Amino acid sequence: MVISCCAVGCTNRQGHKPGISFYRIPKNPERRRQWIAAINRKSWEPTALSRLCSEHFLNVFAHTKSPQKRKAITNLNNFQRREAMKKRKRQEGEHRQAAKQLSMDKDTLSIGLQDDGHEDGIADEDAVIGDCQASLSSSVMCQTEMSSEDISSLLFECQQLQKENTELKEKIRCLDLFEQNSFENKDEKVKALTGLPNFQVLMAVFSFMKPSLSNMSNLTCFQQLMLTFLKLKLNVSFTFLSYLIGAHTSTVSKVFTNVINILNERLVPVSVVWPERENVQISLPMCFRKSFKRCMAIIDCFEINTEKPKDLKARAQTYSQYKSHNTMKYLIGITPQGVISFISKGWVGGQLTGISL
Structure with a gap:
């Protein structure tokens, strides 16, 4: 028998339209009376086969299971x-x-x-x-039925794996730019990344600086020194160095500033020294002895670019019209033999000319 809607003027039938549900008239007297009043059919009494489709409800709701099914599920x-x-x-x-x-x-x-x-x-x-x-022991022996040859084979395989693991760790250390082992017997790599001539000079500088350095933010003393040399030689950004070494950008910046100050305190007093005139005259190059017998130093003024200061006054003072950049000026003196003998303090690039300095 085809189920159809009992509402006046409704032609909906079961299977005629998708998504339409049909509901029985409730048996509860109060609810049944309300449904009949809402259907509003004169002299009509619903039967057991009467159905009302879901299009006549104010809100479309999901199909409600019959009381018998709900009772069965509860049981x-x-x-x-x-x-x-x-x-x-x-x-x-x-x-x-x-x-x-x-x-x-x-x-x-x-x-x-x-x-x-x-x-x-x-x-x-x-x-x-x-x-x-x-x-x-008997149960263990029954569980592990292995001969001496099997045990020897397993021990040999374990030793091979340990040896391979050690070799891989050594290769990883050699590939790391901030590990000391990666620079041994590689003078070209040392010169390209730090500017120092060879590995022996690098280790000499590190040995001289090590007492003043300390481990900082999980970075060893050698890693801090190499980070500073890379920044000075290649002028890479702190962000790049942070990804390279695996530390935060602010940490890299703090390490660089700290090591630069230590380098200035430790190296400048012992390496930048004004020589005695007699010592310069003894080893004066031949090209100087003819025309510049009394030459002690060749001086020059140079500028280096700096980051733009946040303070407006400092930004105006350091801005150089000639370089179109914020700069600092220094006066440097070099002996005829090519050794740096004097470095002045830094001056703002926007106020002093080279002649004034």
């Missing part, structure tokens, strides 16, 4: 809950029974040992322990 849930509770109680009872049996066996064993006497009890206890160890 099923209650049954499953009771079965789970029975199973849990049964397991708890089994555990209590096993614990009680174990306690009784232990008491029986102790009573038997006391009846036999102290020495006999010790002997029996040792015998029981020996039997347990024998049974345990």
